[in-house]
Amino acid sequence: MTIKELLTQTEKKLKDSCERPRFEAELLLAYHLKKERTYLHAFDDHQVQKIEQFDALVARRANHEPYEYIVGEASFYDLSLAVERGVLIPRPETEILIDLVAKIIEREKIEIIAEIGIGSGAISVVLARKFPHLKILATDISELPIRVAYQNIRRFGVEDQITLIHSNLLDKVDTSVELIISNPPYIAEDFLLASNVVDYEPKEALFGGVVGDELLKKIVMDAQRRNVRYLACEMGYDQKAPMEQFFREIGIKSYKFYQDLAKFDRGFVITF
Helix, strand or coil: CEHHHHHHHHHHHHCCCCCCHHHHHHHHHHHHHCCCHHHHHHCCCCECCCHHHHHHHHHHHHCCCCHHHHHCEEEECCEEEECCCCCCCCCCCHHHHHHHHHHHHHHHCCCEEEEECCCCCHHHHHHHHHCCCCEEEEEECCHHHHHHHHHHHHHCCCCCCEEEEECCCCCCCCCCCCEEEECCCCEECCCCCCHHHHCCCCHHHCEEECCCCHHHHHHHHHHHHHCCCEEEEECCCCCHHHHHHHHHHCCCCCEEEEECCCCCEEEEEEEC
16 A cells, blocks of 8 residues: 555544544554655655554554553654653643743753652753753652653753652652742642543543642642742643632732743742
């Protein structure tokens, strides 16, 4: 079967499992052939070998498994990060959080920070590459993300900057830090997620409690208790009002919320 014929067939198989079936068909075939997508258009009359193996990849995507888990890679910022089931796939909106924190690090000449919930290592790796002087204490409650994060830390050569700690929040971190950054679980338990998310991605990295903001509030209180200078967190689009009320209740006066590119409330930065 030619590339052109196979792409047409695959597009039909994926029409119910993703928004851009043709695009994802091309991504999967390029991955299978170990070629760039441009190759598919330039040589669409070429015969495809090992179609059974390719069909197995397509079947996984047709069953709503995220593309990133199928190929074991996720694009984030300017990086390609290793990911696997059990580790949250980094989202583009988290790049906004990184950019905000980068401005603070540069302006305040911050030297040591902590990340809560390192996941794939996306946030810490990007910040370490931006600031070669920066030291990062990165925690996660699960061992699998720590293992995958270590792969990415080694891939980009920032082992000397990032210390991985198996810990709930910052419970096992005794060192003083100047800034805390986190993209924690913040989804309510009863919120209905798409099958490609809820059936595959780790629930402990998605759901933040019955209401959803319980873990966010714990992080804020911990940061306040530790006398850090800054805390930057991602949050749910509907959590601005309850978090703002909570800030007032515990005496936090200096904070700013930020929006994502779709103009949804997406996180906050607190100055203590």
